[in-house]
Amino acid sequence: MQRHTQELKTGWFMKEHGVKPTIDFYLPVKQVPSQVHIDLLANNIIPDPFLDANELSVRWIGEKDWIYRTTFQTPTLSLASGDNQITTDLVFHGLDTYATVTLNGKTILSSENMHIKHRVDISPHISTNGTENELRIVFKSALLRGRELITQHPEHTFHVRQTEASRVPVRKAQYNWGWDWGPILMTAGPWRPVVLEWYVARIEDVWMQYRVSQDLGRCSGYLFARVSESVGLDEKDTVVFSLAREGENVELIRLEVQARSGVDGVVKVPFSFEVPELWYPNGYGSQARYQLSAELFRGDRRLDSAVKLVGIRRCELIQENDEFGKSFYFRINGIDVFAGGSCWIPPDSFLAQMSRDRYTKWMRLLVESNQIMIRVWGGGIYEDDAFLDAADELGILVWQDFAFACASYPVFPAFLRSIEEEARQNIRRLRSHPSVVIWAGNNEDYQVQERYKLEYDPNDTDPESWRKSSFPARYIYEYLLPNWVREEDPSAIYHPGSPWGDGKESFDPTVGDIHQWDIWHGQMERYQDSALLSGRFVSEFGMEAYPHLSTIRRSITKRSQQHPGSMMMDFRNKALDHERRLMTYVTQNFLVPSDLQSFTHVTQILQSEAMRYAYKSWRRMWGRSGARKCGGALVWQLNDCWPTISWAVVDYYGIRKPAFYAITRALGPLDVGIWRECPPWTGGHADPFAIINADSCKFDVWIASSLQEAVEVDLIISFISIASGTLIGDTITTRITANPNATTEVLENQYAKLHTPQDEDIHDPFIIHAVIRTADGKVMATDTAWPQPLKYLDFSNRKVKVQISPSRNRITVSSDLPVKGFVFEEREGLTFSDNGFDIVPGEEQVVTVAQGPNEDEDLIWTYIGANKSTLGQQDSGPR
Structure with a gap:
């Protein structure tokens, strides 16, 4: 017989478990996978944790134990001749977290790790008399168990950033304890599928290890299969491997091997x-x-098969000494790749709610915004297969952290046994995905070592001494994990942490990757100075912004709380000192409005501007072959796990902030960038007129290209008065050959040549606008450099014109005067091809509406200096 499976998806019930429970009756569970909060909410026991301050009223859930139960029939099978024993397994793809499983009153499994899959042979325990089998899973409080573990291990100091230390010894997604962008919602439950399987023998896994020759002309290696069986394999049992192009029936390779020829069930050819x-x-x-497949045959009867889609690529992490220190960038199939992208947190506080469709939509957003890398952050999970499948299909590179974040982790034996199983399982699960290009040992744990001055000697090469030091987790990151990666996936790239720089300080910009938090955190540097804050690879940086109004109003239900600085607005922003930090950047750069719509818009333009400066500056440092000063930039963060105010560029509901579009423009295949000197304006003796003095307005212009061939373009640079919209300087027009996969420096240390006004000491404030066009006139990219700060500029009476096509799917925006930060209000069901853009006189911004408003809905827009206006109304002047 072949293997059969049955997912135990319905027929479940749950309740609180323990002495004198509050909820002492079983509640129906709509489906499994599930988690406690989902089921309590569905049964109207708790309010929605995502609304108002309801997070506080449901925290008690994390201190309770819970039980899930269901029943199922014993499979009735007609055995084929020669099959004298069938194994019946229960497969738990994920139990969150401290779980004890009983079947018909017999304990069959105890689990202490959310990240692990379990397979249990239940053949001796299932009913044979036709009665139903009862399956129960008791979930103990991970919060309370974590506190117990701390007291049980006084030999270790549980240093921790972000919420309480009880998370550190528990192998559970760390963000459940809350983070500076997420709530404290301690989940429990069967968070991934529970599956019943029965078989005589099965293919547990199939994979390949390969090498692509340097000239890309040959692929060679080994095909592997892991075979599990009930009663032993015999000479008639064979494994047949095949490899065929996806979607084609023609086999490229077909190889057969005797099934019992392997060691520990692993056969290879x-x-x-x-x-x-x-x-x-x-x-x-x-x-x-x-399509890679392995089929298990007994004679001419197929017992089982396993199929995977695999990709073949040559992937290298280039770390070479150069004029800037030591490089850090990826080379895929011989092509140097600037890894522009995002960091990824778990996409929901209740991961059992995530569907394959939701994952695919998130990954498509990366493609739409010209991003090619996503970094799966270490405080979450090893992502779902749906996430990885979408990354493979769409061509997104995945940086995967191991599940450690912002703490000093212990090394007691039970902990190490648990993380070994966790690491090996997940390496095996991810190793066939071509999108996964690097594993990192942790997120910011070396920063914890630095902060608390824990022992670390880069010259000490003895792993046992690391284990006994005050920073024992080094033993995990520099000894255990690299060995496990090497054993399970020899060609994989491993990096001890993020950030990490060969044992140097984690903020060293000359080596490894850095997390650049001197913008927002740390020194709170100006985002205009991003060019001074680069590293060899910037794997985190960010700026906060409000989500669109629809999300704010959806999550804060009381109208009286829908204003900046309200109790509920502050409650939803989990970032430390967020009021001071956000307001510092707002007041430094903008006039501060008080109404919600205008303040939301200002924060969004703040974030968008920070993205423009950072991505353009660091992409410029991609340079050329042999001089790659910066190999990538990953914004913190792409997404949210609940509706909130955070660094995300797309909110929980998938609604894009203007920063998303700024990234899209900065990472285009061909982009033009302007650096404009930005004198200080907050110093005690700063000259405020320096921002408009042509003699001090030094600027650079460059073209960044990810194209693999040189492109000839026309570059036009103009100087336009903000007050009149007229040209006030000599326009520069030149034809440039943009070098392939490189930065082409066009102008450096130039000064604007303005038409001399009557008073030679004072000029109108002006923008520098650059456009690159192909020979046939197609606009490839634009950039606009404004005087800083924007709050010093007069944005009144911009004379904006918005025209919408009769079909309501095409919008044309123009103006008589330069406009900063034109934003359409987005909501679910309403998205645009571009948003948050500047408008230059004489040019039209044409925007397509991917999903349009209903006939009775207004299209709402705003920009810096505008009154709130709706479609069909003329600009009515300044705020």
């Missing part, structure tokens, strides 16, 4: 073939994939 079709990141080539 060598393979080699010419001219492989390679997998590339989006924008660099196709996402070719192959």
Whole structure:
């Protein structure tokens, strides 16, 4: 017989477990996977934790124990001749977190790790008399168990950033304890599927290890299968491997091996073939994939099969000494790749709610915004197969942290046993995905070591001494994890942490990756100075902004609380000192409005501007082959786990902030950038007129290209009065050849040549506007450099014109005067091809509406200096 499976999805019930429970009756569970909060909310026991301050009223859930139960029939099978024993397994793809499982009153499993899959042979325990089997899972409080573990291990000091230390010894998604962007919602439950399986023998896994030759002309290596069986394999049992191009029936490789020839159930065969079709990141080539299969035969009867889609690529992390220190960038199939992208947190506080469709939509957002890398942060989970499948299909590079974040982790034996199983399982699960290009040992744990001055000697090469030091987690990151990665996936790239720089201080900009938090956190530097704050690879940086109004009003239900600085607005922003930090950046750069719509808009333009400066500056440092000063930039963060105010550029409901579009423009295949000197304006003796003095307005212009061939473009640079909209300087027009996959420096240390006014000491404030066009006139990219700060400029009477097509799917925006930060209000069901853009006189911004408003809905827009206006109304002047 072949293997059969049955997902135990329905027929579940849950209740509180323990002495004198508050909820002492079983509640129906709509479906499994699920988590406690989902089921209590569905049964109207608790209010929605995502609304108002309801998070506080449901925290008691994390201190309770819970039980889930269901029943199922014993499978009735007609055995084929020769099959004298069938194994019946229960497979738990994820139990959150301290779980004890009983079947018909017999304990069959105890689990202490949310990140692990369990398979239990229940053949001896299932009913044989036709009665139903009862399955119960008791989930103990991870919060209370974590506190117990701390007291049980006084040998270790549980240093922690972000909420309480009880999270550190518990192998559970760390963000459940709350973070500076997320609530404290301690989940429990069967958070991934529970599946019943029965079989005689099965293929547990199939994978390949391969090498692509340097000239990309040959792929060779080994195909592997792990075989599990009930009663032993015999000479008639064979494993047949095949490899075929995705969607094609023609086999490229077909190889057969005796099933019992392997060691510990693992069989392998060598393979080699010419001219492989390679997998590339989006924008660099196709996402070719192959179907790899292994079939287990007993004679001519197939007992089981396993199939995977795999990609073949040559991936290198280039770390070479150069004029800037030591490089850090990725080379895929011989092509240097600037890794512009985002960091990823868990996309929901209740992960059992995530669907394959939601994952795919998130990954498509990366493609739409020209991003090619997503960093899966270490305080969450090893992401779902749906996430990885979408990354493979769409050409997104995945940086995967191991699940450690912002703490000093222990090394007591039970903890190490648990993380070994966790690491090996997840390496095996992810190793066939071509999108996964690097594993990092942790998130910011070396910063914890630095902060608390824990022992760390880079010259000490003895792992046992690391284990006994005040920073024992070094033993995990620099000894255990690299060994496990090497054993399970020898070709994988491993990096001890993020950030990490060869044992140097984690903020060293000359080596490894850095988290650049001197914008927002730390020194709270100006975002205009991003060019001075680069690293060899910037794997975190960010700026906060409000989500669009629809999300704010959806999550804060009381109208009296829908204003900046309200109790509920502050409650939803979990960032430390967020009022001081956000207001510092707002007041430094903008006139401060008091109404919600205008203040929301100002924070969004703040974030958008920070993204413009950072991505353009650091992409400029991509440079050329052999001089890659910056190899990538990943914003913190792409997404939210609940509706909130955070650094996310797309909110919980998938609604894009203007910063999303700023990133899209900055990471285009061909982009133009302007750096404009930005004199200080907050110093005690700063000259405020320096921002408009042409003699001090030094600027650079460059073109950044990810294209693999040189492109000839026309570059036009103009100087336009903000007050009159007229040209006030000599326009620069030149034809430039943009170098392939490089930065082409066009102008450096130039000064604006303005038409001399009557008073030679004073000029109108002006913008510098750059456009690159192809020979046939197609606009490839634009950039606009404004005097800083924006709050010193007069934005009144911009004379904006908005025209919408009769079909309501095309909008044309223009103005007589330069406009800063034009934003359409977005909501679910209403998205745009571009948003948060500047408008220059003489040019039209044409925006397509991906999903349009209903006929009876107004289209709402605003910009810096505008009154709130709706479609069909003329600009009515300044606020």
